[in-house]
Structures are given as structure tokens and as C-alpha cells.
Amino acid sequence: IDLAAGHQPMTNEDDSLHIVYNGEIYNHADYRAGLEARGHVYRTHCDTETILHLYEEEGARAVERLRGMFAFAIWDQRQSELFIARDRLGVKPLYYVHDADGSLFFASEIKALLAAGAIAPELNLPALPDYLANHATSGEETLFRGVKRLLPGHTLLWRDGAIKIERYWDVAFAPEGEHGSSRKSDEQYVQEWSELFRTSVRLRLMADVPLGMFLSGGIDSSAIAAVMSGMISEPVKTFSVAFAEREANELEYARIVARRFKTDHHEVVVSPEEFFAALPQLVWHEDEPLAHPSSVALYFVSRLAAQHVKVVLTGEGSDELLAGYGRYRKTVFNLALGERYQRWTGDGLRRAVRRGIESRPPGSKVGQKLKRTFLCLTPDIETIYFDNFSVFGRDRQRELLTPETRERIGALDPYAGVRRCLEATDAGTLLNRLLYADIKTYLHELLMKQDQMSMAASIESRVPFLDHKLVEYTARLPERMKLRGLTTKHILRQSMKGVLPEEILSRRKMGFPVPVGAWFRGKFHGIVDEYVLSARARNRGLFDEAYVRRLVAEHQQGANHTERLWSLVNFEIWLRQFMDGEASPHLHPAASEAELALR
Known part of the structure; x- marks a missing residue:
């Protein structure tokens, strides 16, 4: 909005407040007239300036007025304090380093903190189990020692070298049980939800630049396409991506x-050669x-979109809000099955079945799943859920990590962050607790890749x-409106x-x-050899060589270790890029443009 005048840092009327800001505030115009009536002077039409004036009026509580995605920092020259805020769901990233001497550095990208x-x-190292289990680090910790992320829905106040996070x-x-007495019909819920969804789409069409959307053909992006097509006069620009050999x-x-809504549709097909060549960058x-x-597909479709638009709408978040993943259905079903088993069988039969399952080889996939779900032998259902659907669960991490690595890490608890989330909510039902945990953990990874890959283009x-x-x-809807039977x-x-x-x-x-799994078995198996079985990877001493070789061999023979090998390949690429200093120098941004530091 008002790009020509939106230079940063931006100041208020008397130069006592200074802001740097990343994001969009969709309701900023709602406050302008009231702020001007109270004497605030606007120099632009930017949403950035509204944040400043709201902060002048309300201080830290101003953030509660904002509807949108944002990460911003305001330096209050009179109070000699810095106020930082991140949006409620974490659509926009924010990282920081707080030194022992009280210095604070912050940025939207970790590489800016390194460059500064x-x-x-x-x-x-203590964050490694989280990455291995959950695709990415969650919570405050990152894979960089000393670099933390400001959590979604949180603020940070820096003053006199100390920080306070709220x-x-x-x-x-x-x-x-809260909805048991609700008199609303399903039709009323659908009508109210639809109105909120349409409003959300309409707000995100606010732009001074061309916009479009990513279209996968799933129900999430298709719903956005349907609503957008009824709100703008010209055809919606839609962008899709596929991989060679499977594009049809x-x-x-x-x-x-695209045909149904007569969109201006564009497609890109990515070859495996292009896919693997792009990984380091x-x-x-x-x-x-x-x-x-x-993430790779997202980057290529973002490059395609960048030839036509500057803003895209995407479908992230629906699965975590509306129980879209099959694992929710499976977990709820398995728990119910396990409870019936406990009620309907005698102690003698259960002991015999337990002995039979526990006698299976340690690596038996069937034995592990029966033990964790049907028999409910683990202490809590959340452990069942995350063990079954993690990349490297607790047992696999004991095999993967060398004894020296495990000793340096300490207690091996890859679900500690998830457990803290579950303990912090009174969501009540199993499904709602799982949705809450995924919003606090897995959704972070999806939003990170969405922001970084689109901004890279x-x-x-x-x-x-x-x-x-x-x-x-949506969070307060009856569960039947999210997951109904198998739907x-x-x-x-x-x-x-x-x-x-x-x-x-x-x-x-x-x-x-x-199709990475097939590529790893085919002519691109050398990628695995280079990054997972190489002397450089072995010499780090993090992973057990025999176990890694077994994973690779089993995958070549038909087992599906795609996610595990992908995690190991990318971890080694990341180590070479950032720990070994192999990132291309020309890619580094100027520190003065990417970071702020207070001493």
C-alpha cells in the first residue's frame, strides 16, 4: 500500500518513534479518521504509519487492534526502549539474538544476523532431536546456537539491556462439551463461517500491485479461487506447479x-535436474x-508468479484448523479401538497378545504400530500420535544418533516442545488438543517455507x-463441523x-x-551418497554410519525412507552452507539493509 511513500525506517510527527516493519495490516484504514481526529498527522497512506500512531495512543496494546500479518519493531526515543511484535499465527518471521552484554539484534532472516x-x-545441538522428529525446529529454538525466534502472538520489550517477552x-x-447445548444448526455454522472466510479473502485482495493465487486443485486453494473470482472483475491469475513425468x-x-472459474492460468513443470540443482540455494x-x-515446488511456482504478479493468495492453515490430515482421523480411531480392546478382553488374553507383539523384532513396523496405538502401551495418546507420524521418532533417534551425540544432547525428548504446547491448552477433546499442537508446531514450518520461498522470488x-x-x-466450532466420520x-x-x-x-x-523417493532410487541416488554417506558427513560424528547405510540400502530395496533420507540430505547441505561457510558470497544481503542492532 502506497509503495512510493513507504520508505523505512518511518517516524512519527515529532521523530520520537521510529518503525521498521514487514507485512500487511488489512484494517489500517479503519483507524485513520479517528487517529487524525485526535491530532495525528499522516504523511502517507501506508499501513506502516497507522501502526506508529496506534502505538502512540495505546502503547503495547495497539498490537491487539491489528488484523493482518506482521513483524515490526518500534524504537521509542523518549523511553529509550524497543518494542517488537509478531502476528498472531506467525505468518511473518522474526529472529533475534540477545547477547550476554545486553545487545539485541533482530531480523526477518537468520542470515542477516550472521552477516551483521x-x-x-x-x-x-539440543534442537537437533526436534528437527529430526518434526521436519523443523519449533518453539523459540532454532538450529543456530544463540538465535531464537519470537513466537507468534508474542511481543518483546528491550530496555537497558534486558528483554521482557509477553x-x-x-x-x-x-x-x-461446551457446544453440546448450542442451539445453532449446522446450516447456521456454515453460513457464519462462510461469511468470515469471504471477508478474509476480500481483505487480502487489498493491494496497489497485481495479485493472483497458487492453485493446486485441492479444496483449499480451489475455495479461494471460487471466492476471488466473484470479487474481482478481471480473470483471476492462477499458478500451478508439477514435476516432470507426473505433470498430467x-x-x-x-x-x-481454472476452467470452472475461467482463470488466467499458468503452469510450470520442474525436472528432477532442476529440482536437485536448486537445493543448495x-x-x-x-x-x-x-x-x-x-519447498522446491513452491519456489518454482513463485518464480512463475513473479513474472505476472507481486502478491499471491495461498491455502496454508486449513488442514490444521479443520482437521484436514488423515492422521487426525487415524489417531482418534486408534484410540477408540484401543479403549474397546481394553474393555472387551480379559487380562490373560491381553498379556498373551502383548507378549506376542513385544517378541517381534525391534524394527518391526507392524509391532511398533500395534504397540503404540491398538494396545495403547505408551503413557499418553499424544506420544502415540507424534511417534507414529514423526520422521525420526524417539526409537529411531536412539539408533541414528551416535552415543557421543546423545551424551552431548542429554535427555532425548524430541516431543518436549509439543508437550509444552499440550500442557498450555485447555482444548479438552483429543482432536482439539492435536489441532492446537499442530498450530503451534507444524504450522510454523509450513508458514516459514511459504514466506521464504515466495520472498526469494x-x-x-x-x-x-x-x-x-x-x-x-473455527477453533470454537463443534468437532462435527471439522471431522465428521471419515470426512x-x-x-x-x-x-x-x-x-x-x-x-x-x-x-x-x-x-x-x-517423487523424491523414486529419484533417490534411480539416477539421482548419487545425491544421497554425496550428502549422507560422504566422508564429510561421517566425520561430523553426529550419526551412526551403520544405521544410515542400512536406511539407504533398505530404501534402494523398496522400503520407504524418503522423508528420513530427505531430512538427512538437507541437514548436511545446511551444515555445509552455514557451518562450513560454503554459501555463495554474492547471495548475502547487506547487513545495513537487513538488520538493526541496539547496544
């Missing part, structure tokens, strides 16, 4: 939606290892499903009935299909 000399690159927002799920299947559903852009191969991505008013309403995202499907083609409404969630 805020910290020397060093592996944060939470200003959290998603509140309805406690168990991957693009089929996106084309169905994209790891550099993301600051931490690429959690999922879809110089476009901005906006996320309608994560409007905080829509999130608050996920029930309320979204109902809201799009008669709008989206039936093949889109009834399509099973596929994720983003990336």
Missing part, C-alpha cells in the same frame, strides 16, 4: 478449477534445512485461512457445495506429490 556479526554460526494472543478451542495427474485438478534462502520437498504471499477472526471462530474439513466442503465441482469436493487429500 551478531553471532558466529554454531549448531544448536503473549498477547492465543487460539482458544472450545472446552469439551498433478495438474489435472488445477485445470478443472533454497536451503540458503530458508536459513534452516528444507523440511519438505514441496520477490513476491508476497497472503494466507486467508489464517485470518485471526476466522481462526478464533475432513466438513464445514469447508459444505460451504463450497454447489460452487466447486464435485470431483474437487470429494477429492481425498493428497498433499503435494513429490
Whole structure:
């Protein structure tokens, strides 16, 4: 908004406040007239200036007025203090280093902190189990020792070398049974939810530059396309990506939606050669290892979009809000099955079955799943959930990490961050507790890749499903409106009935299909050899060589270790880029443009 006048840092009327800011505030115009009536003088039409004037009026509480995605810092010259805030869901990133001498460095990218000399690159070993289990680090910790992230919905105040961090927002799920007495019909819920969703999309169409959207053909992006097409006069610009050899299947559903809404549709097909050639550069852009191969696809479709638009809308967040992943359904079902088993069988039979399962070889996949789900032998259902759906669960990490590495890490608890999230919520039901945990952990990884990959192509991505008013309403819906029997995202499907083609409404969630597993078995197996089995990787002493070789051999013979090998490959690329200093010098931004430091 008002790009020509939006230079930063921006100051208020008397130069007592200075702001640097990344993001978009969609309701900034709602406050302008009132602020001007109270004597505030605007020099631009930027949303940045509204943040400044609101802060003048309300201080830290001003952040609660903002509807949008943001990370900003305000230096108060009179009070000699710095106020930093991050949006409620964490769409925009913010990292910081707080030195022992009280110095504070902050930036939207970790590489800017490195370029500024805020910290020397060093592996944060205690964060490694989190990465190995969950695709990425969650919570405050990063893989860089001394670099922390400001959590979504939090503020940071720096004064006299000390920092104070406070939470200003959290998603509140309805406690168990609260909706039992609700008199609203399903139709009322659908109508209210649909209105909030449409409002969220409309707000994110606010721009002074061309905009479009990423279209996968799944129900999330298709719903956005449907709403957008009814709100703008020209055809919606849509962008899709697929991989060579599979593009026909991957693009089929996106084309169905594009035809239905007569969009201006564009596609890019990525070859495996292009895919692997891009990895080092994209790891550099993301600051931490690429959690999922879809990051590469996201980068290529962002480059395509950048030829036509400056802003795109995307479908992230729907799965975590509306129970879109199959693992929610499986976990709820397995728990119910395990409870019935405990009720319907006698002690003698259960002991016999338990002995039979525990006698299976340690690596038995069937034995592990039976033990953790059907028999409910582990202490809590959350452990069952995360053990079954993590990349390297607790048992596998004991095999992967060398004894020396485990000793340096200390107690091996890859789910400590998740457990803290679960303990912090009164969400009540199992499904809501799992959704809350994923919003606090897994969603972070999705938003990180979305922001970093789109910004690497110089476009901005906006996320309608994560409007905080829509999130608050959705979280308090009865569970039947999210997961109904075997049907996920029930309320979204109902809201799009008669709008989206039936093949889109009834399509099973596929994720983003990336044939990396087949590539690792084929002519690109050398990628695994180079980054996982190389002398450089072995000499780090982090991972057990025999176990890693077994993973590679089993994958070549048909086992599916794609996610595990992907994690190890990207971790080694990241180590070489940042710990060994192999990142291309020309990629580094100027520190003066990317960071601020206070001493």
C-alpha cells in the first residue's frame, strides 16, 4: 500500500518513534479518521504509519487492534526502549539474538544476523532431536546456537539491556462439551463461517500491485479461487506447479478449477535436474534445512508468479484448523479401538497378545504400530500420535544418533516442545488438543517455507485461512463441523457445495506429490551418497554410519525412507552452507539493509 511513500525506517510527527516493519495490516484504514481526529498527522497512506500512531495512543496494546500479518519493531526515543511484535499465527518471521552484554539484534532472516556479526554460526545441538522428529525446529529454538525466534502472538520489550517477552494472543478451542447445548444448526455454522472466510479473502485482495493465487486443485486453494473470482472483475491469475513425468495427474485438478472459474492460468513443470540443482540455494534462502520437498515446488511456482504478479493468495492453515490430515482421523480411531480392546478382553488374553507383539523384532513396523496405538502401551495418546507420524521418532533417534551425540544432547525428548504446547491448552477433546499442537508446531514450518520461498522470488504471499477472526471462530466450532466420520474439513466442503465441482469436493487429500523417493532410487541416488554417506558427513560424528547405510540400502530395496533420507540430505547441505561457510558470497544481503542492532 502506497509503495512510493513507504520508505523505512518511518517516524512519527515529532521523530520520537521510529518503525521498521514487514507485512500487511488489512484494517489500517479503519483507524485513520479517528487517529487524525485526535491530532495525528499522516504523511502517507501506508499501513506502516497507522501502526506508529496506534502505538502512540495505546502503547503495547495497539498490537491487539491489528488484523493482518506482521513483524515490526518500534524504537521509542523518549523511553529509550524497543518494542517488537509478531502476528498472531506467525505468518511473518522474526529472529533475534540477545547477547550476554545486553545487545539485541533482530531480523526477518537468520542470515542477516550472521552477516551483521551478531553471532558466529554454531549448531544448536539440543534442537537437533526436534528437527529430526518434526521436519523443523519449533518453539523459540532454532538450529543456530544463540538465535531464537519470537513466537507468534508474542511481543518483546528491550530496555537497558534486558528483554521482557509477553503473549498477547492465543487460539482458544472450545472446552469439551461446551457446544453440546448450542442451539445453532449446522446450516447456521456454515453460513457464519462462510461469511468470515469471504471477508478474509476480500481483505487480502487489498493491494496497489497485481495479485493472483497458487492453485493446486485441492479444496483449499480451489475455495479461494471460487471466492476471488466473484470479487474481482478481471480473470483471476492462477499458478500451478508439477514435476516432470507426473505433470498430467498433478495438474489435472488445477485445470478443472481454472476452467470452472475461467482463470488466467499458468503452469510450470520442474525436472528432477532442476529440482536437485536448486537445493543448495533454497536451503540458503530458508536459513534452516528444507523440511519438505514441496519447498522446491513452491519456489518454482513463485518464480512463475513473479513474472505476472507481486502478491499471491495461498491455502496454508486449513488442514490444521479443520482437521484436514488423515492422521487426525487415524489417531482418534486408534484410540477408540484401543479403549474397546481394553474393555472387551480379559487380562490373560491381553498379556498373551502383548507378549506376542513385544517378541517381534525391534524394527518391526507392524509391532511398533500395534504397540503404540491398538494396545495403547505408551503413557499418553499424544506420544502415540507424534511417534507414529514423526520422521525420526524417539526409537529411531536412539539408533541414528551416535552415543557421543546423545551424551552431548542429554535427555532425548524430541516431543518436549509439543508437550509444552499440550500442557498450555485447555482444548479438552483429543482432536482439539492435536489441532492446537499442530498450530503451534507444524504450522510454523509450513508458514516459514511459504514466506521464504515466495520472498526469494520477490513476491508476497497472503494466507486467508489464517485470518485471526476466522481462526478464533473455527477453533470454537463443534468437532462435527471439522471431522465428521471419515470426512475432513466438513464445514469447508459444505460451504463450497454447489460452487466447486464435485470431483474437487470429494477429492481425498493428497498433499503435494513429490517423487523424491523414486529419484533417490534411480539416477539421482548419487545425491544421497554425496550428502549422507560422504566422508564429510561421517566425520561430523553426529550419526551412526551403520544405521544410515542400512536406511539407504533398505530404501534402494523398496522400503520407504524418503522423508528420513530427505531430512538427512538437507541437514548436511545446511551444515555445509552455514557451518562450513560454503554459501555463495554474492547471495548475502547487506547487513545495513537487513538488520538493526541496539547496544
